[in-house]
Every structure is written in structure tokens, then in C-alpha cells.
Amino acid sequence: MKRNILVALACICFVTTPAISMAAPYVSASVGASIAGEAKFDGRPHDLKECAVFNGAVGYDLSLIRLELGIDYQSHPYVGRPEWGDLSFLTVSLNGYLDFDTGKGFAPYIMAGTGVTDVNTGDDYVNSTAFSLQAGAGVGIPLAKSITADLGYRFLRPVNLKSIKAESVDWNSHNILAGLRFGF
Template sequence: MRTIIGEKMKKTLLLAMLFAGLGSAPAFAAPYCSSSVGLGMAGDFKEPALGNVYGVDSGFAINGAVGYDFSGLRAEAAVGYQENDFTNEDNLHTSLLTVMANGYYDLKTSVGIKPYVMAGLGIATIKADDSPGVAWLDDTYFAWQLGAGVGYKVSGNVTIDVGYRYVKPEGLECPNHLTDVTWESHNILAGIRYKF
């Protein structure tokens, strides 16, 4: 299991570095960086085989990225972090750390507002407490995400961004309970993008 995760991590990081380090990018490609913060609405952790459902409260989510804008298409490497509390369990928490290679398509409009759609692939490290100081989940998995939003250009270099993302880690396993786990997250983020 660790070997498989290690190979997935290597491939994802190589892809992320490729997106972030396109030194031979065409002249029309402009590098950019972005940051955003918002609401991380984590779904319930579910163990279908056992019929267990563990409620999770909404929490915060942050995201940072570097990439290239190809005048309508964007490619970036992004790191995100999210933290939530289990429902009715003040001392039990869950966290999600993602490293993603994302692609965007910005729809062309005649005004400063540009809708977009996006998709990403990468890895997610998930930690979830079973009791204070004891991890119920603590591993790295393959993950993907889909999203959409709008960007508003406030100057030649600065764009304000508001968007939604659906994040889905795959292949979760709970070693304590010897069963598979399903989980997902819905994020609403607002941020800023600066083009160099």
C-alpha cells in the first residue's frame, strides 16, 4: 500500500512541477500566483460495510497556487488545507492537505467578469481523530477535484476570484476498523490572482 501511494505521490509531484516550471512557455503565457480562503463543507465519513456514519461540521479552507495563464487556458500547481471538527465531538478533528495539478478554462466575455471551469488531479493527506491524540485515519490517497467560478479583473494584473470546488479522495481505508471509508468535501472560496 505504501509503495503504491509513494508512486502516486511521485507522479503527481512531477506533474505539479511541470505545470509550475514551464520555463519554455510561449511568449503569450503569463505566470501568476493566487491565494484564496473560504468555507470547507466536509461530508460525513461513512463506513458502508459497517453502516457507520460520522458527522462533520463545516470548517475553513485555504488554497495557494502558482501557474501560467495561456489567454483562456490556465495550468497550475496548488496546495490546499482544510480543517473540520466532528459533530458533537469538540476534541475530535479532521484535516485535509492536498497537492494538485489543476487545469482551467476561462470563458471569453466582452466584460471584465470571466466564468471558468476547472479540474485537478493529485494527492490528499487525510487525518481524522478516533479519540484525542489517536488517529482513526492518517494516510495519503489519490484525489481529484472539479469546480467552477467567476473572476473579475480589477486591474491589468489583479483578478478577484470566487468559486466552488468538489474534492474527492479515493481508496480511503480505516486500519482500526478494517473497512473502506468514503468521504468528500464541498468548498466555497474567495481569493485574489496576480498575473506577472
């Protein structure tokens, strides 16, 4: 059994070493609009306004697959409740992308990620960190040898989010982003 495990690990190392050595690092930045789903505090709905979303990432392009560490920020004002402040989200996530080479000057992609989201309200009713999931799709358009324009959609959802009173908080957002990737 130990021998089989060692052989499997050796094979994985043998196969992945060339892929990592061919990896092209990149950084990316994007900005867009976040359309919040209804926020529910213990089942009670509260409407949120749309807001700007900001994203930055560092990653590795392995040809058709990309892996990145990203950070996103968005802060939604409550509709009709300025005294509550904003519901803000800071997300750090590990994302994987699958690029589809069309050979026609653009590359559609799908993505999925997981991470943690720090959630805060202006009145500290929610001040917690939760596991989060995201998924999306988009298209990359090469502008130069190492610069790619990116237009994409992401769905973000923190899981098992709680208020300071241990009430469940249910929220998600739909984000439309435009940005640039700079390869090295």
C-alpha cells in the same frame, strides 16, 4: 512508425512552444468555507462540522487555459465527538482551468484537477494519503491589469481512502472560495 511518432512530436513542439512563451505566470491565494459531506468509516456515517478552507497556487495563464499547482488545507471537527479531534485534509493538486472571455469585465471558468490528499484524524484512526479528484466552476473579475478577484466552487473527493484498520473511508467536500490572482 518511428518516423510518424517523430513527426507528431515535432508538430507538438512546434505548436506548443509559442503558447508556453506567451504564458503569464501567476500566484493565487483564497479562503472560504468547506461544507463536508458525511464521512463514512466502513459504511458507518459520522457528521462533520463546516470549517474554513485555505488555498494557494502557482500557475501559468495561457490566455483561455490556465494550468496550476495548488495546495489546499481544511480541518473538520466531528459533530458531538470532540475527543476524536478533527478530520484534516491537505491536498496538493495539478489543476486545469478553461476561462470564457465574455468581453464584459468578468470571465466565468470551469476547472478540474487531480492530486494527492493527506488525511489525518486527531486520534490517528485515519492517517493516510490517497489519490484525489476535484472539479469546480467560478468567475474571475479583473481589478487591475495583473490582479483578478476570484469567486468559485470546488468539489473535492479523495479516492480509495483507508483507515489504519484498512476500513474504507468515504468523504467529500463542497468548498466556496474567494481570493485573488496576481499575474507577472
